[in-house]
Amino acid sequence: MKKMRPLLSVSLLLALLVSCNTHPSKKENDMSESRFIAEAQRNEVISMLKDSLGETAYFRIERGVRQVADLWREPDGTAGEFAEFCKRSFVADEARLDQLFHTLERNFEVFDGYFHKIDVLLKEPLQLEGEEITPVDMMFGSYDVTAHLNDDLYANKIAFITALNFPFYSLQEKTGLGEKWSRKEWAYARMGDRFTARVPATVQQNISKTITEADAYISDYNLFMGKLRNDNGEQLFPDDMKLISHWGLRDELKSNYADTVRGLEKQRMIYTVMKRIIDQTIPQQTINSDKFTWNPGTNQLFENNAEASASPEPDTRYKIFLANFHAMRQLDTYFPHYPTQLSRAFDATMEIPQKDVETLFKGLLSSPEVKEVAAFIESRLGRKLEPFDIWYNGFKARGGIPEEQLTAITSKKYPNPKALETDLPNILVKLGWKPDRAREISSLIVVDPSRGAGHAWGATMRNDIAHLRTRIGAGGMDYKGYNIAVHEFGHTVEQTITMNDVDYYVLNGVPNTAFTEAVAFLFQKRDLELLGLKNPNPEDEHYLALDNFWSSYEIMGVSLVDIRVWEWLYNHPDATPDQLKEAVITAARDVWDTYYADILGGKGETLLGIYSHMIDYPLYLPNYPMGHLIDFQIGQQVRGKNLADEMDRMYTQGRIIPQLWMKNAVGSGISIEPLLASTKAALYALKK
Known part of the structure; x- marks a missing residue:
C-alpha cells in the first residue's frame, strides 16, 4: 500500500501526483515566455553583489540571483526593483543566514502542518468508511487548501528570499558534494529545494480535484x-x-x-x-x-x-490514467530542472536516476537465479507454473496456515479500529521498543477504518497525528486487513520517528518512498510473530531471502511497464483512452515476453497491467521494488540486533539522498547483489 503524499511540500506533492482534465493555454504554460528579467540584468546584479560582498559569497550570489530571476514575473516588480530586492535581501553574514533559516523553517512547518490537518479532515468522508459519498463531499475533498499558498509566498517575496539565500543543488551536485556536507549544510540544501517552480494555483486546484477523483475510483x-x-x-x-x-x-x-x-x-x-x-x-x-x-x-x-x-x-480505467498524464504534462514547463513527470519521479522525488533504477531491475529480472527459484517453486507446488504464480507466497511463514485460521485469530483480537489502536504499544514492544518509547510513538498514531485497501498518512508537523488506515469488517479484522494494517503501521512508525526525531524540520522524512516501504515490509513480515504464532519455517532466513527475491521479480516487471507507458505517453500526447489501453497491454506483453514467459508461460500475457497504482498514483510503482531491495539490505543489517535501536539510528538521518543514506545505514549503496547472493545460498541450503 502507499504512504500518502510523502517527502515534499504539500502543494508541490499534489502537483507531482495525479490528474486534471483542463489544459492551460500555451502562453500560460510556457515558462520561457514568462521570463521577465533579461540575462544582462541578471549579470549586472550578480556583479554588483560580488563587488560589495567578496569572493566567499560568489557561489551563493551567482546561484541565488539566477534562481530568483528565473522565478520573477512582471507583476513582481520592475527590473530595478528586482535588483534592489536582491541587494537588500541577500544575507552574507553566517549568523544572520542561520537566523533566517530557522525563521523560514519554523513558519513553513506551521503552513505545512495546519494545511495538512485541514486536508485530512476534508477528505475523511471520501477515505473512511461511512455514508455514501455525495457530490458535495467530493467538492470539499478535492479542494486544495494550499493551492494559493505559493502564489502568496511569491507575492509577499518570502519565496524569493528563500530562493535567493538557499541555493538549489541538482541530484548530480548533491551526489558529488553531499558526503562532505554537515547536517546544517544538508538542511540548507533542502531549503533550497523549496522554491524551484512556480505553479499557478488554478493548476494545483485542478490537480487536487483529479487526484481525489482518481483515488475515489480506485478506493471504491x-x-x-x-x-x-x-x-x-x-x-x-x-x-x-x-x-x-x-x-x-x-x-x-x-x-x-x-x-x-x-x-x-x-x-x-x-x-x-x-x-x-x-482489457476492460x-x-x-x-x-x-x-x-x-x-x-x-x-x-x-x-x-x-x-x-x-x-x-x-x-475504458474508465484508461480515461483516468490519461487524465493523470495531462495533469503531469501541464507541470512540465514550470519545472525547469525536471521538465517531465519521469524526471520528477526519479531525479526529484526518488533521487535516483531512471537509468540506474532500470539497470537494477533488469539485472535481477535477467539473473540466472530466476529460473532456479522458479524450479524450486515448481517442486513445491508439484505442477508447472502459471502466470499468476508471479504472486506465489509459499516462502512466507503464513503460506502454510489456512487463512480462515488466521482470520479467526485476527477478528477476535481486533473487532474494531479502537482495539487495534489500543494494541499498538504492545506491538512495538514485541518489535523491540522499550515500553515508554512505544507509548510515546503510538500516542501520535490513530487507526481509521478505510474505504480503500488501506494507507498511511503521516503528519507534516511535529507532535501531530499520523493516520493508519485499514479495512475492518463488521465481523472484525480479517487476516488480509491485519496484514495490511501491520504494513501501514510500519509506515506510520517511520513517519512519526522521522517527523519528530530528525534534527531539522526540512530534513524530516526519508530519502524517498522506497525507504518507508522498506520499514513497512520489515513490520509486515513479522505479522505472525506479532500474533504469537510460531514460524512454521525452521529455515526462516533462507525463506525470507527467496520471498524477497520473488516479490522483487514480480514488482520490477510491473514497474518497467509503468515506465514504458509513461515514455509512450510523452511520445503520443494526443492519445485516446483506447489507444492508451492498447499501449499498456502492449507494454505488459513485451515485458512479460522478455522476462517472464520462459519462466511462467503465457506468451503475450497482459497480467503486469493490473496494478492500481498505475491509475491513481503516477510512477509510484518503482518505489516498491526499490523498497524490497532496501528492505533486504536493512534486514541484513538489523539481523541479531535490536530493531528499534537500528531504526532510530538509521531513520533519524532524515531526507538526505538515498545512496548516501544507505551507505551510512548499512555500509553500501542500494544493490541487487546482497539479495542475489542470499538467494543462491538459500537455494543451496534448501536443496540439500
Whole structure:
C-alpha cells in the first residue's frame, strides 16, 4: 500500500501526483515566455553583489540571483526593483543566514502542518468508511487548501528570499558534494529545494480535484466475490467477500496457496477477473454491485438464474490514467530542472536516476537465479507454473496456515479500529521498543477504518497525528486487513520517528518512498510473530531471502511497464483512452515476453497491467521494488540486533539522498547483489 503524499511540500506533492482534465493555454504554460528579467540584468546584479560582498559569497550570489530571476514575473516588480530586492535581501553574514533559516523553517512547518490537518479532515468522508459519498463531499475533498499558498509566498517575496539565500543543488551536485556536507549544510540544501517552480494555483486546484477523483475510483472499485460462478454454476467464494482491485484480488489469490482442495481453481478465476479489468471487458454491472452473478470465464451475467445483458466498463480505467498524464504534462514547463513527470519521479522525488533504477531491475529480472527459484517453486507446488504464480507466497511463514485460521485469530483480537489502536504499544514492544518509547510513538498514531485497501498518512508537523488506515469488517479484522494494517503501521512508525526525531524540520522524512516501504515490509513480515504464532519455517532466513527475491521479480516487471507507458505517453500526447489501453497491454506483453514467459508461460500475457497504482498514483510503482531491495539490505543489517535501536539510528538521518543514506545505514549503496547472493545460498541450503 502507499504512504500518502510523502517527502515534499504539500502543494508541490499534489502537483507531482495525479490528474486534471483542463489544459492551460500555451502562453500560460510556457515558462520561457514568462521570463521577465533579461540575462544582462541578471549579470549586472550578480556583479554588483560580488563587488560589495567578496569572493566567499560568489557561489551563493551567482546561484541565488539566477534562481530568483528565473522565478520573477512582471507583476513582481520592475527590473530595478528586482535588483534592489536582491541587494537588500541577500544575507552574507553566517549568523544572520542561520537566523533566517530557522525563521523560514519554523513558519513553513506551521503552513505545512495546519494545511495538512485541514486536508485530512476534508477528505475523511471520501477515505473512511461511512455514508455514501455525495457530490458535495467530493467538492470539499478535492479542494486544495494550499493551492494559493505559493502564489502568496511569491507575492509577499518570502519565496524569493528563500530562493535567493538557499541555493538549489541538482541530484548530480548533491551526489558529488553531499558526503562532505554537515547536517546544517544538508538542511540548507533542502531549503533550497523549496522554491524551484512556480505553479499557478488554478493548476494545483485542478490537480487536487483529479487526484481525489482518481483515488475515489480506485478506493471504491470492489468486486463481490460471492457472486462469481464457474462453468458449472458453482460459487467458490464466501457470500460476504468483497475485494478491492487489485490489492484484494491479489491477496486472495495468494491466500489460496494454502487451499489444497479448490485453491487452484479459485486462483485461475481471480486471474481471469484481473485480465478482464485490464482489457476492460469486465461488465460494468459487476463493479461495486451484488445484483448479478457473473461467470468471468464466459463473461456472462445472470439475474435470477436468467442471463442478463452485460456492458463492458467504458475504458474508465484508461480515461483516468490519461487524465493523470495531462495533469503531469501541464507541470512540465514550470519545472525547469525536471521538465517531465519521469524526471520528477526519479531525479526529484526518488533521487535516483531512471537509468540506474532500470539497470537494477533488469539485472535481477535477467539473473540466472530466476529460473532456479522458479524450479524450486515448481517442486513445491508439484505442477508447472502459471502466470499468476508471479504472486506465489509459499516462502512466507503464513503460506502454510489456512487463512480462515488466521482470520479467526485476527477478528477476535481486533473487532474494531479502537482495539487495534489500543494494541499498538504492545506491538512495538514485541518489535523491540522499550515500553515508554512505544507509548510515546503510538500516542501520535490513530487507526481509521478505510474505504480503500488501506494507507498511511503521516503528519507534516511535529507532535501531530499520523493516520493508519485499514479495512475492518463488521465481523472484525480479517487476516488480509491485519496484514495490511501491520504494513501501514510500519509506515506510520517511520513517519512519526522521522517527523519528530530528525534534527531539522526540512530534513524530516526519508530519502524517498522506497525507504518507508522498506520499514513497512520489515513490520509486515513479522505479522505472525506479532500474533504469537510460531514460524512454521525452521529455515526462516533462507525463506525470507527467496520471498524477497520473488516479490522483487514480480514488482520490477510491473514497474518497467509503468515506465514504458509513461515514455509512450510523452511520445503520443494526443492519445485516446483506447489507444492508451492498447499501449499498456502492449507494454505488459513485451515485458512479460522478455522476462517472464520462459519462466511462467503465457506468451503475450497482459497480467503486469493490473496494478492500481498505475491509475491513481503516477510512477509510484518503482518505489516498491526499490523498497524490497532496501528492505533486504536493512534486514541484513538489523539481523541479531535490536530493531528499534537500528531504526532510530538509521531513520533519524532524515531526507538526505538515498545512496548516501544507505551507505551510512548499512555500509553500501542500494544493490541487487546482497539479495542475489542470499538467494543462491538459500537455494543451496534448501536443496540439500
